[in-house]
Amino acid sequence: MYAYILRRLFMLIPVLFGVSVVIFFALRVIPGDVAITILGTDATPEALAQLRKEFGLNLPIYEQYLSWIGGVLTGDFGESMRTGKEVLPDILNRFALTFELTLFAAIISWIIAIPLGIIAGLKRNSKTDFSVRIVSLLGVSVPNFALATVLILVLALWFSYSPPVGYVGFFEDPITNLQILFLPSFVLGTSMAGAVMRMTRSSILEILRQDFIRTIRAKGARERVVIFNHALRNAMIPILTIIGMQIGVLLGGTVIIEQIFSLPGLGQLVLTGINQRDFTVVQGSVLFIAFVFVVINLIVDLLYSYLDPRITYK
Amino acid sequence: SNDEGNNADAESDGDSSVEQVLKIANDQEPAGLDPHKTPAHSSVRIYSQVYSGLVQFDENMEVQGDLAKDWEQPDESTYIFNLREGVTFHNGNEMTAEDVKYSFERIMAEETASHIASYFSNVESIEVLGDYQVQFNLKSADATFLSNLTNASAAVVDQTVVEENEDLQQVAVGTGPFKFVEWVPDNKVVLEKNEDYYNEDLPKLSKVEYYTMKDESARLSAIRTGEVDLTTLTAKSSSLLENQDNLTVKDYQSLEYSYVGFNVDVEPLNDAKVRQALSLATNRESIADIVWNGDAVVSGPVAPSMGDWSIDVKEHELYSNNLDKAKQLLEEAGYADGFDITITTASTYADMVDTAQILKQQWAEIGVNADIEQVEWGAYIDTWLNTSADVLIGRNGSGTDPDRALSYFFHTEGSANVWNYSNTNFDELVEKGKVTTDKEKRKEIYTEAQELLLEDSPNLFLVSPMKYVAVSNSVEGFTPYPHDGEDILEVTKK
Amino acid sequence: MNDSTYVLEVNHLKKYFPIKGGVFKRTVGHVKAVDDISFKVKETETLSLVGESGCGKSTTGRTIMRLYEATDGEVILNGENIMELPKNKFRSLRRNIQMIFQDPFSSLNPRMKVRDLLLEPIMTHKLAGRKEALRMVEEMIETVGLSKEQLNRYPHEFSGGQRQRISIARALILKPKVVILDESVSALDVSIQSQILNLLIKLQKEFDLTYIFISHDLNVVKHLSDRVGVMYLGQMMELAETDVLYENPMHPYTQALLSAIPSLDVDEKKERIILQGDVPDPSDPPSGCPFRLRCPMAFDHCAKEKPSFLEKEEGHWVACHLFDERFEHQREKQQQPETVN
Amino acid sequence: MSTVLDIENLSIDVKTKKQNFNIIKGIDLKIGKKMKYGIVGESGSGKSLTSLAIMNLLPDVLNISEGSITLKTENEKDLTALTKRQMQHVRGNEISMIFQEPMTALDPLYTIEHQLLEVLRFHTKLSKKEMRDLGLEMLEKVGISRGKEIFKSYPHQLSGGMRQRVMIAMALICKPKLLIADEPTTALDVTIQAQILDLMNDLSETNDTSILMITHDLGVILETCERVAVMYAGQVVEETTVRELFKNPKHPYTQGLLESIKTLGDRGKSLYSIPGNVPTPPQYQEMGCRFATRCPYAMDICKTKEPDMIEVEHDHKSKCWLHVEEDAVHE
Amino acid sequence: MKEFVQRLIEDKVGLSGFIGMLIVIIIAVFAPVIAPYGPEKMFTEHTLEAPSSQFLFGTDEFGRDIFSRIVFGAQVSLKVGLIAVGIGALAGLFFGVISGYFQGKIDQIIMRVMDVFFAFPDILLALTIIAVLGPNLRNTMIAIGIVFTPVFTRLVRSAVMSVKENEYLTSAVAIGVHPVKIIIRHITPNIMAPFIVQVTLALSGAILTEAALSFLGLGVQPPNPSWGVMLNASRTYMEFAPWTILFPVGAIVFTIFCFNLLGDSLRDILDPKLKQ
């Protein structure tokens, strides 16, 4: 088990190396650099050259890469070219927000999706099933940014409500934090819910067809036992996959929601970074997100082996 | 609004029962706080509250003292400033002539890469005459010098702070009305009252919080529900708030204008007739109507809010939207059937994109088929800088002095003349304008220069938009000016 | 014996599957699925391999076919060691040795019509032009007892037995010398099974085929084979002519296996040897004789040494210490196997 | 002999929006106390459905259209008329069942202990310890000595034979009156099959449990059962004692089946084989005798009219027109 | 195939999805016929007018007919969907088949590279690619295509590996069929079921992603009538001209919904496990 974790962590290295190379060189290919975006229309060739020198952008690309990756390996992600702030603490700070948002969204989606999915699966082809399927598909079909925009407007116009401005961390002020995060989590959660609902339904259907369910019934089990102790637990495994995937996707996929709700999350950091050609920030964040993504995959895999004794990692 | 209490200053000039905390929503995150290095408006609005310069504009755009009590001019190219005594930086250090010298030398030093270095390229040397007296020696007479000094970036900084922090992007220690408290990236910047501000009555607020809210609908909703007290708006949303009774929308004419830039080296744009034809094909009112909700004025190279400096372009022939004339000019230039062209614009700014779309439609009427290519901001600046687009849509700030608006952008050697435009007559005119200190004469020169520029049309100057600020009714004393749209010095909350 | 009468010789064939483990997924052990097996197959005879699940029957067949690369050993087909041929070269030789699989439901590509399924081997080996090939297909389909009209159908439109006929046609259309049948009738019902077995016997005569018949059904094996090899845990335990083996099994395992077949005679109550325990894990086989843990006659030496595969009587090979001269006395000493009615 | 289970005229239909036809028709079976009863038939002949019908575990699309299934234990009850709750009490308690695939019949996520003791939790009020002891005792009985270890294992850690033993332990732990074994050894090797059949024989003897053994292997029937019903295409075509069936098969299908098995092993000789294929349910809807298409003796009437189940000899029933003809001749 | 059509017709949900998709396709194909005006035609006198008989869905801030733009927008959306998914699906098919069939080193290499791309969050990867290539319709399609490639590769690879379990594949090898032909004739057709399902789902994903990118101001650019562009542009007006946002959102939701309906029921239809 530990050997397995170790191996997986080891396998992280080539992936992260690949990510670092791809993002590093992609950024250099993008037209424009940080000097240009800082100076804007005030740019003069001298000022530009000076700034570029300051950021080391005048060095050969491979040297730039080596010095960056060398820093990263020693835990030094460098400083933002734009603001001069250290990159890593900023990433961690923002990750806390994005992660919280993702987690809430996931929880909201489970609360909505799993019970409905179970009901739909159990009553396959009934009216309930039909409506649940339609609703879940609708959930998937409505772009979350459209939902967010409409929600913000409707709440402000009809209920005079808007979430508090200025983000505060959960540990600073939990209540305000929850108030701030509720709407965005809700929007993300509903759009996640559709897929989870679908997966719940189909894996419940799949499990109910299995032989062992028949065995349990043959033993004289009540339906409640059949469903909750056996069917659901088995169905959780594929559901877990999709949840894991969604959490991974959300970690970087909250960009739009963060922007709409003015949340200083990781997505914002990258987006702003790209727009401002703040290479160090983008490189660092993307590498970090990739790291978290791979780790989440690992955790999901480990959860599998926890849920499913057949899966053992050696 | 619920907010953590402010202990620094309970009793204030405003209604003492109300916390004097102003919450402002901005569309952009500050790019950094170093006044010498950061031209972005999102930064200026913050560091201009923290730093002061030697002089400043009053509401009529007349230069008046700030850190300098007054100044004298022994000759055309020498300025002596007498500083206020007893002014301290927010860290308690006294501000002296040495600091002024240091600050401007920092601006002028090449390694600072300051965006306003060119403003002071005419400065020969700076001499400290006494603790409170400093002398600037210019290479030649310079009519722009004083107004350049009003620039928020021409701020006086504390040398020790610079040395401690290497640069000033993360810290802000000035002599201005507000002290910098914290900057939480992509979230907020907090300032608090400088109790030791040289003007004892000011500022009236005890605290200012700038929130970054990139999404306009979020800002709208926040100002509506009173979560924030003040926010900038686009023309489009301003009308949405007209009937809102808990707030007022204030507008002011900006110092900016939108333009179409041509690479005058490439065919067919190297032919002035073609450019004139395009000018004639352009219906600027329509752009003002659609893009700016009707609240923009037709502009030449010097924005109309520069008052006397700008010429009245409304009646100019090239602004007459005369399609027949346009077609005729095209024919003369040998493009009777029109041509194909690509308009490049920044996707970051909706108004530019909208403008491009309208132009595409308008120009089509004289047979010019335009494709629109949008690039995002970094690439846009790159394109601009390298003149890698034939037609570029943009917005310029025409500065506070006509020299900036004309010489900087269109002089053959002008730093921002990316258009490959070169006209010796024009060059001579703006060179002369810069050293002419007599206002009337200067005005004549610049009028001529503007006429010339319109005729050559290296750029098509379109419209100068209004800017809008939505202010909650609990805010008093807020008046935006073209040169300072977010002056909060006198603001109180009730 | 004259070598030329053997179409196929398998010498010391081994197939080990690696077990990966450890931090870097290195090979930490092996499943010795086939562990040093040798036998020869005469032209037009049927040699059967029997044994319990997991004993390596299929692996033997597949390794001979080079569907798995052998770990060691040689397979001599028509005098040529096919294990040493480069893959490309061997591909063209495949027409000489064909295989028919167990599962009638998954052994035909569901998206190909029967005609295309049968054409494919001919076209692959460029045995004929398209017209001639079509004729061959039509002939073959009738040979296996289906009709030309059925060529246009897809596999799922056929019953299991019919599908197995198609599989047979597909393998035989190449006119191979050797056919390996891996549990080819096990999945079929009794009444269908007899049809297919009859067909196989008929085709063997018609085309002079040599069969290697892999099965766990001892009744079917008895019916079909000339010689039978009994495998256990990757090794050959006993090999003899069918009648000899069924009448006079030497190896205790063979005895137990034969006794476990449910009898079909109402009046005969046969004595069964009930073996204890399960087949051991092939990745961790017992020392010495692989069968010793379940063997009712095991004695101390069985754990020490692996018995060698010896020809005890003419054509009757067995791997058991009881038949080693050194331990002959053990055989007498042992009680009659524990019996159950 | 008194009867434990009495199935009368059982028919099962498929009912969906798209299709609606009969699959199993007119099954009559009587299983006596302590009797070992076999049902034999080819794949798809309806053996499993019959057993599932007894347990009231038919899939949703299938339902019993006719007939009754009477369980005669302390009190007599028609299983088709029980409520869900009552049926749950019968399952695993009075009738239990083991399935063909020991691989998939156990929940992969729970330990053997959990799954074995679950039955006791459903049907008894024993304490935890009592359950454990009983469970271990039961494992002992099915020949698993390392019960405590096996308790902690998960199904995938056991071999097929072990799993099937666990299934048997699970089925017998409540001492049911009837054990239904649906092809309990098909997936197992011969030597393991011998172990399992042996075990089932022993246990039914000691527990007075009747067994309904379902298989397609006549050999298994002969080894284990006293009576047997031969099923073909959803019907019972012949029913008698095992001995009688082997000595004196009446129905042409049974005859063919036995013939083909008996010729197996006579090397060189061609095997006897019944021509043609088993019809599928949609095919046999309109047929008279469902075996008619493959029957060497088929007459005209066979194709159009379904024969009755006739007691051709004492305690020997067969469903074939041939018997009617014979009778007619005799009379 | 026949059976497949049969099943689709019987499945009302899938059928309605299919019909909906057809409607969108027809609208896209016949856009020039259906739309009363050109998508970029501005009626500057009629800016932001409510729906009327002249302008069925009203007009936008430039006085363009929203109905016409939505109709032409269908072209853009479908084009983005089809081409982007086409790129991703073909690349995924190619790499997935190679990976799954040959296994070993090449599989390792391909999958590690895919892992790298997979580790980028979708939107961020698309953003980066577009930043590199420049925002426009073509590059949006390429970017989305690249984003989808790892997903398809993984799907195809695992489908290939499960097809490889089938004996018909071993049988083809045994017959001596060349690996390339095995891939073309035996593997590819048999992985089509999950592949097609993924394609329909990816189509809706692509349309949504395009909308999201346009929303961020990247991706398709005005005046191109992409629904995402329309939606983004209209956000400012939605309060006093709700039709400007309502119809684009409606169009997106309808299309995605239909694709999902279809994909969902295709999954049921094509999944042999769910048959019965």
Ligand SMILES: Nc1ncnc2c1ncn2[C@@H]1O[C@H](COP(=O)(O)OP(=O)(O)OP(=O)(O)O)[C@@H](O)[C@H]1O
């Ligand atoms: N591809 C493989 N990788 C690893 N182990 C394998 C592989 N194929 C077979 N084995 C192992 O090799 C041993 C022999 O398997 P094989 O399939 O040859 O047995 P068999 O006698 O054909 O059994 P059955 O009657 O079940 O078909 C088994 O333990 C099996 O688990």
Ligand SMILES: Nc1ncnc2c1ncn2[C@@H]1O[C@H](COP(=O)(O)OP(=O)(O)OP(=O)(O)O)[C@@H](O)[C@H]1O
């Ligand atoms: N859910 C169902 N819907 C429709 N038909 C079904 C269903 N389940 C079974 N059948 C059909 O009922 C018939 C009898 O099936 P059953 O499972 O009882 O056969 P069996 O005799 O047990 O066969 P096997 O030996 O293969 O287990 C078969 O033809 C089968 O196709």
Ligand SMILES: [Mg+2]
């Ligand atoms: Mg095998």
Ligand SMILES: [Mg+2]
């Ligand atoms: Mg069955």
